[in-house]
Amino acid sequence: MTALRLDVIRLGVRTRRAGETLALVDAVDLTLQAGEVLALVGASGSGKSLTCAAALDVLPPGTWREGGTVALEGVARTGAELRGRHVATILQNPRSAFNPVRTMRAHAEETLRALGVDRARWDGLVASALSDAGLADAERILPLHPFEMSGGMLQRMMIALALLTGAPFLFADEPTTDLDLVVQREILDLLDRLKTSRGLGILLVTHDMGVVARLADRVAVMEAGRIVETGPVMDLFYRPSHPATRRLVHAHLSLYGLEPAS
Ligand SMILES: Nc1ncnc2c1ncn2[C@@H]1O[C@H](COP(=O)(O)OP(=O)(O)OP(=O)(O)O)[C@@H](O)[C@H]1O
Numbered sequence: 001m002t003a004l005r006l007d008v009i010r011l012g013v014r015t016r017r018a019g020e021t022l023a024l025v026d027a028v029d030l031t032l033q034a035g036e037v038l039a040l041v042g043a044s045g046s047g048k049s050l051t052c053a054a055a056l057d058v059l060p061p062g063t064w065r066e067g068g069t070v071a072l073e074g075v076a077r078t079g080a081e082l083r084g085r086h087v088a089t090i091l092q093n094p095r096s097a098f099n100p101v102r103t104m105r106a107h108a109e110e111t112l113r114a115l116g117v118d119r120a121r122w123d124g125l126v127a128s129a130l131s132d133a134g135l136a137d138a139e140r141i142l143p144l145h146p147f148e149m150s151g152g153m154l155q156r157m158m159i160a161l162a163l164l165t166g167a168p169f170l171f172a173d174e175p176t177t178d179l180d181l182v183v184q185r186e187i188l189d190l191l192d193r194l195k196t197s198r199g200l201g202i203l204l205v206t207h208d209m210g211v212v213a214r215l216a217d218r219v220a221v222m223e224a225g226r227i228v229e230t231g232p233v234m235d236l237f238y239r240p241s242h243p244a245t246r247r248l249v250h251a252h253l254s255l256y257g258l259e260p261a262s
Pocket residue numbers: 015024042043044045046047048049050051060061062063207
């Protein structure tokens with residue numbers, strides 16, 4: 001059986017600076033399969049977030065997509081077609097993704113309504129999504145507003161909303177950066193479980209090589225808007241070929257007082 005796959009092909013993002021057009025993301029190719037974690041790593045400003053945003057056509061003002069195709073099972077799709085239905089997203093700061101005056105129930109219902117899911121199925125779907133996201137006590141969680149929840153609970157709720165969509169792919173842009181270490185670990189464990197139990201294909205943006213080692217199957221390394229190296233996670237740690245990859249691995253190892261292999 002072949003896994004469902006999402007291909008990003010020669011994706012470009014540009015901006016205008018000092019009267020000139022500047023490439024922020026340049027001919028990026030990525031392939032993500034259901035049931036795997038692809039880590040997108042690179043220094044701050046290398047273009048990781050813009051790559052995700054461009055693939056889903058949600059680029060910030062002042063930038064635009066130039067060229068590139070995103071294909072699901074070989075069929076080109078627009079960001080609007082992909083968002084929510086095929087690709088769900090979770091972000092660094094989950095609080096900013098929630099409407100402060102609406103309850104978790106209202107957020108879940110909005111997602112289901114937008115997808116046109118039959119109302120008779122709502123309660124069952126919500127209960128199973130919350131439970132799979134580690135929020136077992138749905139009746140306690142659903143009446144809460146964002147301000148009544150911790151960052152970790154909100155990130156779990158973001159994941160529950162992603163599961164609710166039934167999308168086979170998840171883009172996770174620095175999903176644990178704003179959380180304390182214990183909660184970071186719990187969220188990473190959760191993503192790892194969902195990869196297997198729900199067969200999710202996860203594009204995980206991070207600059208934490210510890211997270212990469214813990215979770216990724218494959219890694220793509222970005223530098224100055226380009227992918228400079230892609231490979232299985234062990235190859236990147238033990239046989240990094242590009243200087244940008246070596247820098248990331250060496251910085252990670254030196255954090256633990258370890259010497260790089262080469
Ligand atoms: N709205 C914008 N207008 C113009 N330039 C932008 C805009 N957003 C980002 N950039 C520039 O594009 C480049 C890539 O930004 P991006 O946010 O994708 O980096 P990143 O790899 O996600 O970094 P980080 O690890 O800090 O999140 C940076 O040089 C950034 O300054």
